[in-house]
Amino acid sequence: MIQNMQAGQLISLAINDQVKEAYVRNSDTLLYTLREQFGLVGAKPGCNNGDCGSCTVLVDGIPINSCHILSVEAVGHKITTIEGLTDSTIQQAFIGNWAIQCGYCTPGYILNIYALIQTYPDADDAMINEWLESNICRCTGYQEIKEAVKNTLIARKINE
Amino acid sequence: MKTESYTVIGKSVPRVDMPDKAFGRTKYTNDVTIPGVLHAKLHTSTRAHAVIKSINLAKAWEVPGVRAILTGDAFPFPVGPMLADRPPLAVNKVRYCGEPIAVVVADNIHQAKKAATLIDVEYEDLPVVNSPAEAMKSNAQLIHENLSNYKVQVKGVYPTPNTNIANLTKIRKGNMQTGWEASDITIESRVSFTPADHAALETRCARVEILSNGRVMVYSSTQGPFYVRKLLSEFFHIDAGMISVQTPLVGGAFGGKGTVQLEFIAYLASRAVGGKMVKIENSREEDLIMSPVHIGLDASVKLGATKDGKLKAAEIKFLFDSGAYSDTGAGISKAAASDCTGPYAIENVHCDSYCVYTNHPYATSFRGFGHPELTFAVEKAMDKLAARLQVDPFELRLLNAIGPGDTTPTQVNLNASNIGDVSSCLTKIRNLIGWNPNKNVQTTRDGKIRTKGISCFWKTSSTPPNATAGAVLTFNTDGSINLNCAAVELGQGTKTVLGQILAEKLKMDTKDIHVTLEVNTQYDPHQWKTVASSTTMIAGRAVLAAAEDAIKQLKNVGSTVLKSSPEDLDIAKGRIFLKDSPEYGVKITDVAVGYKYPNGNTVGGLVVGNGSYNVRHLTPLDPETGFGKPGPQWGVGAQAVEVEYNPKDYTYKIVKAATVLDAGKVINPQAAIGQMRGGMYLGLSWATRESFTFDDKGIVLNPQLRTYDILRASETPEYLVDFVETPLVDGPYGARGMGEYGVIGMAGALANSLSAACAADLNQLPLTPELIWKLVEGKGDVQ
Numbered sequence: 001m002i003q004n005m006q007a008g009q010l011i012s013l014a015i016n017d018q019v020k021e022a023y024v025r026n027s028d029t030l031l032y033t034l035r036e037q038f039g040l041v042g043a044k045p046g047c048n049n050g051d052c053g054s055c056t057v058l059v060d061g062i063p064i065n066s067c068h069i070l071s072v073e074a075v076g077h078k079i080t081t082i083e084g085l086t087d088s089t090i091q092q093a094f095i096g097n098w099a100i101q102c103g104y105c106t107p108g109y110i111l112n113i114y115a116l117i118q119t120y121p122d123a124d125d126a127m128i129n130e131w132l133e134s135n136i137c138r139c140t141g142y143q144e145i146k147e148a149v150k151n152t153l154i155a156r157k158i159n160e
Numbered sequence: 161m162k163t164e165s166y167t168v169i170g171k172s173v174p175r176v177d178m179p180d181k182a183f184g185r186t187k188y189t190n191d192v193t194i195p196g197v198l199h200a201k202l203h204t205s206t207r208a209h210a211v212i213k214s215i216n217l218a219k220a221w222e223v224p225g226v227r228a229i230l231t232g233d234a235f236p237f238p239v240g241p242m243l244a245d246r247p248p249l250a251v252n253k254v255r256y257c258g259e260p261i262a263v264v265v266a267d268n269i270h271q272a273k274k275a276a277t278l279i280d281v282e283y284e285d286l287p288v289v290n291s292p293a294e295a296m297k298s299n300a301q302l303i304h305e306n307l308s309n310y311k312v313q314v315k316g317v318y319p320t321p322n323t324n325i326a327n328l329t330k331i332r333k334g335n336m337q338t339g340w341e342a343s344d345i346t347i348e349s350r351v352s353f354t355p356a357d358h359a360a361l362e363t364r365c366a367r368v369e370i371l372s373n374g375r376v377m378v379y380s381s382t383q384g385p386f387y388v389r390k391l392l393s394e395f396f397h398i399d400a401g402m403i404s405v406q407t408p409l410v411g412g413a414f415g416g417k418g419t420v421q422l423e424f425i426a427y428l429a430s431r432a433v434g435g436k437m438v439k440i441e442n443s444r445e446e447d448l449i450m451s452p453v454h455i456g457l458d459a460s461v462k463l464g465a466t467k468d469g470k471l472k473a474a475e476i477k478f479l480f481d482s483g484a485y486s487d488t489g490a491g492i493s494k495a496a497a498s499d500c501t502g503p504y505a506i507e508n509v510h511c512d513s514y515c516v517y518t519n520h521p522y523a524t525s526f527r528g529f530g531h532p533e534l535t536f537a538v539e540k541a542m543d544k545l546a547a548r549l550q551v552d553p554f555e556l557r558l559l560n561a562i563g564p565g566d567t568t569p570t571q572v573n574l575n576a577s578n579i580g581d582v583s584s585c586l587t588k589i590r591n592l593i594g595w596n597p598n599k600n601v602q603t604t605r606d607g608k609i610r611t612k613g614i615s616c617f618w619k620t621s622s623t624p625p626n627a628t629a630g631a632v633l634t635f636n637t638d639g640s641i642n643l644n645c646a647a648v649e650l651g652q653g654t655k656t657v658l659g660q661i662l663a664e665k666l667k668m669d670t671k672d673i674h675v676t677l678e679v680n681t682q683y684d685p686h687q688w689k690t691v692a693s694s695t696t697m698i699a700g701r702a703v704l705a706a707a708e709d710a711i712k713q714l715k716n717v718g719s720t721v722l723k724s725s726p727e728d729l730d731i732a733k734g735r736i737f738l739k740d741s742p743e744y745g746v747k748i749t750d751v752a753v754g755y756k757y758p759n760g761n762t763v764g765g766l767v768v769g770n771g772s773y774n775v776r777h778l779t780p781l782d783p784e785t786g787f788g789k790p791g792p793q794w795g796v797g798a799q800a801v802e803v804e805y806n807p808k809d810y811t812y813k814i815v816k817a818a819t820v821l822d823a824g825k826v827i828n829p830q831a832a833i834g835q836m837r838g839g840m841y842l843g844l845s846w847a848t849r850e851s852f853t854f855d856d857k858g859i860v861l862n863p864q865l866r867t868y869d870i871l872r873a874s875e876t877p878e879y880l881v882d883f884v885e886t887p888l889v890d891g892p893y894g895a896r897g898m899g900e901y902g903v904i905g906m907a908g909a910l911a912n913s914l915s916a917a918c919a920a921d922l923n924q925l926p927l928t929p930e931l932i933w934k935l936v937e938g939k940g941d942v943q
């Protein structure tokens with residue numbers, strides 16, 4: 001009755017512009033594989049249930065809860081984790097706006113916001129709120145995070 | 161103090177832990193993969209109160225890779241920080257839904273999980289105690305039959321045998337008869353709420369390995385590495401020196417990581433597999449209910465006042481719902497008793513504060529340690545009194561604000577240093593929120609009602625009388641300094657603040673201070689815990705002492721080099737120099753590792769600065785009267801909330817939330833503002849929606865973040881923060897501490913604001929639209 005627990009396959013994943021191979025169980029989540037096989041521990045397990053957003057990564061540029069996608073489903077897609085986010089604008093904005101306390105939620109937010117800014121450079125407050133809704137920060141009270149987003153958007157416009 | 165000018169204190173020095181966190185580089189306890197580590201998984205109770213008839217492990221053992229399965233008999237002795245009442249794994253019976261019954265140790269996590277689900281427990285249900293009121297009934301089902309056999313670990317915990325009372329703290333101050341006789345008006349108020357949770361984003365996690373020489377290596381996400389060591393040593397009879405506890409940065413705690421639970425289980429698990437390293441990590445569901453929660457409360461407050469509004473008497477009863485085990489609940493009931501009146505001067509006080517067992521998940525410290533809870537009760541009562549007296553709630557609070565010359569409920573004499581300035585906080589909050597008694601209830605054009613509510617709070621630390629911290633400074637060859645100290649970085653910025661204190665004292669740049677972020681009990685000097693808003697004070701003083709020590713050593717060697725007496729020297733900007741001719745000096749770099757003369761001779765050795773600080777003059781409370789000193793000082797503040805309430809559907813929006821705290825001295829303004837906002841958020845999230853829902857069998861119906869609702873980004877108000885600075889003479893640069901304070905008055909201010917909006921007594925939490933509807937329509941009341 002306990003057969004098949006380890007049934008799996010060898011897969012290649014395109015992570016942070018590198019192709020990485022791993023033997024994964026069919027039931028392994030992408031979050032599990034990123035952390036346990038590749039040491040990409042910037043993606044955090046906060047609930048393993050799609051409720052907190054701390055495991056957010058980008059799959060083809062779209063923020064996805066990596067606890068909610070199987071590793072085998074990620075094959076053929078371009079995955080970006082916090083470790084591979086070469087544009088550091090949002091990280092700097094988080095530091096500059098003190099949007100970090102314990103930091104456990106931070107990588108998830110940064111990837112989420114990166115995607116927001118790429119997708120909607122003109123996002124208004126309502127749009128920002130809607131996007132931030134998918135993540136939980138238990139420490140900051142959210143104000144600094146919102147300010148980091150807004151300031152990044154403003155800075156982008158000025159630079160354009 | 162005000163006239164002194166500081167170069168680093170009072171500056172928003174960027175927190176040293178932020179960059180690594182922003183780039184996902186910070187490693188929390190569970191972010192390391194260790195080859196060969198074994199994985200532990202718990203089997204937990206599906207019943208709230210039941211006898212364990214049998215545990216069948218046969219199927220679980222069939223899972224490949226299972227190396228050990230432990231049940232309660234592996235260590236059938238109770239443990240606990242204040243009253244030893246909880247076996248690490250259930251013995252004979254379970255007392256809450258989610259209680260650990262067995263732990264499986266396997267080669268990988270999948271095997272451990274699989275096997276844990278295959279454990280079959282046969283229960284025989286017992287009557288469930290589902291509220292503190294039920295628990296207090298004379299014929300109540302006993303949750304701990306052998307309460308009298310439990311060992312009291314901390315002086316000042318008083319369980320009552322053959323009841324469900326784990327602790328009773330009594331306050332008897334003044335004379336109640338005199339108080340009631342002097343009162344023209346009395347009011348009574350009751351509040352209640354069920355337990356909730358800390359829900360720190362990082363779930364709890366621990367690894368333990370037992371080396372062949374017997375050394376126990378613990379890696380844990382904890383607020384108290386030394387506390388973990390202490391309890392492991394006491395309950396497993398291991399010499400403290402043979403235990404090393406390491407804690408990297410912690411992903412949020414809020415009091416919930418200040419106690420010891422998984423570490424006990426991981427130790428037993430490692431022992432069962434020959435000392436191999438075993439890791440145990442909570443799932444979110446386990447973290448919410450298996451691990452300790454935020455305490456619940458039923459409270460009644462009776463106040464007596466003259467017709468002018470001067471408080472004369474207070475009679476208060478707290479029934480804290482500590483759940484199945486007392487953990488720090490006993491301490492919470494004591495702390496709440498010590499400050500039971502809120503920051504008001506009342507001569508006649510009678511308080512019975514109970515820590516009560518129920519069949520709910522067990523509680524531990526939550527940010528504020530009993531104060532957000534007691535303050536909700538007291539501040540509701542204050543508004544009720546103001547309404548009865550027909551006075552402005554703000555003026556009533558101002559009139560009764562406690563201050564120097566008054567005494568606390570435990571009869572500590574207050575002076576200009578040991579209590580902050582309540583009146584100034586009140587005055588400032590009035591301006592901040594725009595309080596105007598004639599305009600506090602306003603109807604908007606679309607029929608919504610805008611109201612404001614205020615609250616006042618105070619808190620002392622309730623640390624053990626010997627709470628301590630130490631600091632060690634070593635110098636690098638570039639003249640920079642390493643600061644080692646066992647304060648845990650939880651995101652509150654403690655390491656940065658300690659670095660600032662050091663930089664100020666040594667007149668150095670903060671960039672030349674390297675604060676070790678991780679804690680290791682083997683290298684760092686002892687520290688009690690990182691809780692109770694006490695770290696800035698206790699560890700800050702230790703850092704100052706270490707700096708003094710280093711300065712003395714530097715000046716000693718410097719005096720030889722500079723051919724002067726040490727008294728004639730000063731230190732700043734990396735140099736030791738003559739006070740009267742600063743150009744004549746020597747670099748710290750040249751002295752701190754031994755000064756070398758041109759001819760090769762050396763003088764002096766390595767400079768190592770040591771310092772420590774112990775809280776002083778604290779005493780346990782007298783069991784009959786509560787007389788005693790629970791903390792060195794009282795931090796105080798005032799808060800306000802503005803809401804927009806929709807009477808059509810009972811929903812509301814929080815428009816503004818404001819805090820004024822007397823911080824003594826704000827060491828890092830931006831970090832302080834962040835602490836206040838975060839505190840307000842946590843208080844509002846709790847007060848608006850967080851609580852566990854129990855069915856009549858005591859089963860938790862919402863043990864996951866999908867159903868345990870948390871305030872999200874779009875729902876947060878505009879936060880307003882300001883500070884008052886009344887220096888604490890003993891505090892580092894006058895600082896008092898602030899970590900917990902932002903939470904304390906939020907529930908009270910919110911409830912007062914909403915009660916004004918809907919003209920009903922909103923005396924329960926969380927304040928969901930459904931609850932408001934029930935209370936407004938009279939469809940339900942506090943039991």
Ligand code: FES
Binds near residue numbers: 056
């Ligand atoms: S861990 Fe994936 S959403 Fe919480």
Ligand code: FES
Binds near residue numbers: 100103136139411
């Ligand atoms: S900073 Fe701690 S959860 Fe966001």
